[in-house]
Amino acid sequence: xxxxxxxxxxxxxxxxxxxxxxxxxxxxxxxxxxxxxxxxxxxxxxxxxxxxxxxxxxxxxxxxxxxxxxxxxxxxxxxxxxxxxxxxxxxxxxxxxxxxxxxxxxxxxxxxxxxxxxxxxxxxxxxxxxxxxxxxxxxxxxxxxxxxxxxxxxxxxxxxxxxxxxxxxxxxxxxxxxxxxxxxxxxxxxxxxxxxxxxxxxxxxxxxxxxxxxxxxxxx
Numbered sequence: 001x002x003x004x005x006x007x008x009x010x011x012x013x014x015x016x017x018x019x020x021x022x023x024x025x026x027x028x029x030x031x032x033x034x035x036x037x038x039x040x041x042x043x044x045x046x047x048x049x050x051x052x053x054x055x056x057x058x059x060x061x062x063x064x065x066x067x068x069x070x071x072x073x074x075x076x077x078x079x080x081x082x083x084x085x086x087x088x089x090x091x092x093x094x095x096x097x098x099x100x101x102x103x104x105x106x107x108x109x110x111x112x113x114x115x116x117x118x119x120x121x122x123x124x125x126x127x128x129x130x131x132x133x134x135x136x137x138x139x140x141x142x143x144x145x146x147x148x149x150x151x152x153x154x155x156x157x158x159x160x161x162x163x164x165x166x167x168x169x170x171x172x173x174x175x176x177x178x179x180x181x182x183x184x185x186x187x188x189x190x191x192x193x194x195x196x197x198x199x200x201x202x203x204x205x206x207x208x209x210x211x212x213x214x215x216x217x218x219x220x
């Protein structure tokens with residue numbers, strides 16, 4: 001269902017919704033009932049609010065769903081996402097590509113654009129992902145942009161939405177694994193599967209790159 005962008009005072013809602021409320025809730029309930037882990041595509045705050053509401057109405061257990069993208073959010077919607085028990089997956093690597101468009105449209109005056117800090121503050125478990133092939137695959141680019149908020153042209157978009165380095169690493173590794181129900185969600189600890197990457201230096205240094213990748217304790 002396509003809707004126009006609406007502005008009520010300082011509250012901006014972005015279109016559009018793919019399903020009606022009842023239809024989405026029925027789909028969510030049916031898939032959850034079959035034991036599926038759910039991933040809901042929600043770009044704007046209107047879609048994120050609908051996704052969170054559907055998960056709550058369908059009583060999907062906490063940790064069994066992920067709401068993806070969350071490109072533009074307000075505080076109220078971020079709190080709804082957290083209350084739904086869903087993981088919150090976003091792609092800071094999109095900032096250089098789409099950030100200038102948000103700025104040109106003035107949306108950054110009303111909403112947090114790929115706002116990692118807003119999501120983290122809400123209490124939702126935060127996940128970094130790439131959305132490849134739509135977004136850049138390089139995980140180091142995602143990590144760095146989550147912290148730098150660099151648009152690639154010398155500008156920094158909403159620096160208050162930056163994650164710390166440790167928050168970014170955790171969101172890209174153990175929390176990401178946990179959101180998928182994957183092994184290794186406990187991190188680099190005894191008894192966990194040894195999945196890890198080794199960099200040539202500080203991964204937040206642009207000159208660093210991945211030099212080794214280990215999967216289940218074996219070098220790939």
